[in-house]
Amino acid sequence: MELETLVIHADRSAEDDTDIAPALHPASTFRARSAGEFATLANAARPERYYTRYGNPTHARCERLLARLEGCEAALLFASGMGAISTAVLAQVAAGDHVVAQASHYMGTTRLLTDLLPRFGVGVTLVDQADAAAFARAIVPETRLIVVETPSNPVLLLTDLAAVARLARDRGITTLADNTFASPVNQRPREFGIDLVAHSATKYLGGHSDLVAGVVAGSTEAVERIWKTSIVLGATASPFDAWLLLRGLRTLPLRVERQSATALELARFLEGHPAVSRVHYPGLESHLQHDLARRQMKAFGGVLSFEVAGGYAAAQRLVGSLELAANAVSLGAVETLAVHAASVWEGSLGPEEIAQAGISPALVRLAVGLESAQDLKADLARALAAV
Numbered sequence: 601m602e603l604e605t606l607v608i609h610a611d612r613s614a615e616d617d618t619d620i621a622p623a624l625h626p627a628s629t630f631r632a633r634s635a636g637e638f639a640t641l642a643n644a645a646r647p648e649r650y651y652t653r654y655g656n657p658t659h660a661r662c663e664r665l666l667a668r669l670e671g672c673e674a675a676l677l678f679a680s681g682m683g684a685i686s687t688a689v690l691a692q693v694a695a696g697d698h699v700v701a702q703a704s705h706y707m708g709t710t711r712l713l714t715d716l717l718p719r720f721g722v723g724v725t726l727v728d729q730a731d732a733a734a735f736a737r738a739i740v741p742e743t744r745l746i747v748v749e750t751p752s753n754p755v756l757l758l759t760d761l762a763a764v765a766r767l768a769r770d771r772g773i774t775t776l777a778d779n780t781f782a783s784p785v786n787q788r789p790r791e792f793g794i795d796l797v798a799h800s801a802t803k804y805l806g807g808h809s810d811l812v813a814g815v816v817a818g819s820t821e822a823v824e825r826i827w828k829t830s831i832v833l834g835a836t837a838s839p840f841d842a843w844l845l846l847r848g849l850r851t852l853p854l855r856v857e858r859q860s861a862t863a864l865e866l867a868r869f870l871e872g873h874p875a876v877s878r879v880h881y882p883g884l885e886s887h888l889q890h891d892l893a894r895r896q897m898k899a900f901g902g903v904l905s906f907e908v909a910g911g912y913a914a915a916q917r918l919v920g921s922l923e924l925a926a927n928a929v930s931l932g933a934v935e936t937l938a939v940h941a942a943s944v945w946e947g948s949l950g951p952e953e954i955a956q957a958g959i960s961p962a963l964v965r966l967a968v969g970l971e972s973a974q975d976l977k978a979d980l981a982r983a984l985a986a987v
């Protein structure tokens with residue numbers, strides 16, 4: 601089945617086959633019909649009707665669809681993207697182990713890797729994601745996990761998924777890809793040999809800025825191991841958010857295709873604008889990794905970033921002058937959002953980390969929504985004229 605069909609049908613199971621819309625199961629706990637059934641449920645892996653931190657029928661329905669979307673055997677839903685990533689990483693490593701990851705990651709992932717893991721005796725090496733050989737050089741005998749994120753936030757650098765997967769497989773190392781920015785519509789890391797795929801479902805998967813959730817997909821065995829850690833760490837999704845996520849997923853392919861087309865149009869417009877000094881978007885021929893983008897992505901996503909010629913103050917003024925694009929963090933939803941990147945990151949990353957992540961003081965990140973491309977272009981043109 602194509603993705604457009606999967607999102608409509610892949611969550612159905614024999615039990616709920618007559619419900620056209622999914623049922624919402626808010627129950628935190630479920631009654632067993634006999635002592636024997638209770639004992640079975642209490643000791644099962646991933647029971648759907650036992651206690652909601654262990655599993656829930658609405659979660660299960662959503663997880664079936666998410667696994668299919670990423671071409672994986674299984675998926676596990678979480679209360680947030682960070683809940684998913686932290687649990688997946690902590691399920692994988694122990695004191696003495698080593699992790700290879702990127703210099704540029706989502707901020708929470710960077711904090712997990714550089715602050716939390718070292719406190720538990722896990723070594724971490726961060727590498728330039730655009731250099732596949734840098735991953736190979738960073739691997740040591742203790743390396744257990746490679747974490748990648750492509751395109752990365754906020755300068756849209758890419759990681760060669762096939763190259764990293766090949767390196768890891770030869771050495772028995774697990775790979776985890778944060779696929780939030782591309783979404784499974786534009787990129788399916790499993791097809792390149794990546795073991796685990798994580799998302800902030802808060803973004804494209806949900807798509808309406810009304811839920812917070814995360815997901816990890818992979819083999820049944822790997823997801824079961826992560827589930828055992830998840831019932832201890834407890835980043836359990838709300839059943840209502842799982843239900844909203846199912847609703848959002850129905851339109852995922854339509855939304856992402858349109859957002860990607862609009863983002864490409866806006867990137868081209870900004871690249872030709874005299875008040876913009878640089879545009880970062882993998883769909884542009886000027887992107888240093890455009891060939892890789894065409895190899896591993898179907899379209900290039902709804903997020904782009906650009907540098908305003910006037911510097912820090914001009915970038916801040918520009919974001920404040922936009923009328924359609926709201927000045928808010930997050931991405932992947934129906935409404936366009938814009939942020940001045942340095943304002944977001946200067947509170948939690950030091951100046952060196954900001955520079956290492958390639959964040960210029962003049963950088964603006966635009967997360968394109970579903971408004972008309974013409975209207976968004978006019979909004980940008982007016983705001984650029986004002987600065």
Ligand SMILES: *Cc1c(COP(=O)(O)O)cnc(C)c1O
Nearest residue numbers: 680681682683706780800802813
């Ligand atoms: C937002 C985001 C996260 C964190 O997800 P939450 O749902 O906010 O916890 C992780 N990775 C990427 C790439 C993100 O954009």
